[in-house]
Amino acid sequence: MEIKDVESLADLARIELTEEEKRGLLSDMDSILGYVKQIEEVKVEDTKPEYKVYNVWREDVAEPREFSKELITGQFPDSQDGFLKVKKIL
Numbered sequence: 001m002e003i004k005d006v007e008s009l010a011d012l013a014r015i016e017l018t019e020e021e022k023r024g025l026l027s028d029m030d031s032i033l034g035y036v037k038q039i040e041e042v043k044v045e046d047t048k049p050e051y052k053v054y055n056v057w058r059e060d061v062a063e064p065r066e067f068s069k070e071l072i073t074g075q076f077p078d079s080q081d082g083f084l085k086v087k088k089i090l
Contacts, residue, residue: 002026
């Protein structure tokens with residue numbers, strides 16, 4: 001990579017860079033590309049991954065619950081004439 005490549009990237013990103021920032025970015029990009037090359041050199045075995053498929057869902061179990069109008073309105077912060085009062089949304 002060269003300074004003109006950094007200038008092209010800065011132009012594409014629509015940012016202005018000083019000469020010092022360009023040199024800093026060039027150094028950073030060189031180290032990043034070096035790291036990528038190092039990763040590319042790693043040898044891995046060509047094996048297929050082993051997948052285990054199992055059911056992660058639980059069985060539905062009906063649980064009796066007590067719901068009543070009085071219970072719900074009693075837990076709500078504001079109610080009037082048996083209705084729940086909420087803030088006006090426009």
